[in-house]
Amino acid sequence: MNQMPIQLVVRTYQFFCSIKLTVTLLLLLVADLSLGYICLQGKVSLFQPMNEVGLSQWLLTYARSQPLDSAWFLLLLPLLSLLGINTLCCTGEKLYHLVRSQHTRLPANRLWLTLSIHLMHLAMVLLLAGYLTSYTLSTIYPSITLTPGLPLTVPGSSLQVELLEMQMIPYSRNRLIPFLGRNIDVNAHLLFKDGKEQVHATLAMNRPVHIHGFSFFLQRFNPTRAGGMSPSQYIIFDIRRDPGVLPTFIAMGAFLTGLFGYLFFRHRTRKRLEL
Secondary structure (H helix, E strand, O other): OOHHHHHHHHHHHHHHOOHHHHHHHHHHHHHHHHHHHHHOOOOHHHOOOHHHHOHHHHHHOHHHHOHHHHHHHHHHHHHHHHHHHHHHHHHHHHHHHHHHHHHHOOOHHHHHHHHHHHHHHHHHHHHHHHHHHHHHHOEEEEEEEEOEOOOEEOOOOOOEEEEEEEEEEEOOOOOOHHHOOEEEEEEEEEEEEEOOEEEEEEEEOOEOEEEOOEEEEEEEEEOOEOOOOOOOOEEEEEEEEOOOHHHHHHHHHHHHHHHHHHHHHHHHHHHHHHO
């Protein structure tokens, strides 16, 4: 009776170590993403609120209201989870055998080449985990308005932010007539205060600000046109506290390290074989 749980764990582990499972999951992912490409046509706006409300709230609201259009995404989540577990088990199995076979004295270039490949596999799993963490555990404060001279306190903290100045960036070309005279971006100069600490930063459309664990993302600004009907100045931004940022960047660095290691030691291994 005591061996039953152990046998179940061993069989489960062997199941996830299967290369056949890897191939099956990859084929299912290709089919699911192909379906997703079709479903996304003209319906991208269905998934945009996920950045503001998080995955769990999005599943309970937007996905629930449009189940047919979001069905491919609901299938994508378990497929990626299974692929991540499969990758971890396969990589762990290979590393275990690699350690046990060290008595065979594998050539150094070959050893580092193999380790580089496994590092890329582990980095991909960590990258998926980082993204999942970002969309499930992040604290999001959407659509916060800030005007010059009226500081506000970031929710859940003692950090204050004040808009000091807005430098408008107008459209400077003549190719798109509807954009003539419009402001296409802004450099919003912010002052952050936390006790005696003061930090200056510049927020723009594609340049978020990261400070004290919070990330500020600019969504809209005003005025959008010089001499327009609404001359008042303000910016609207989202605030995120994202615990998935650190593992995501670590995963990117690890993947690049593994990739460069693979290319370097692959070249050295080939050169050694040619000699």
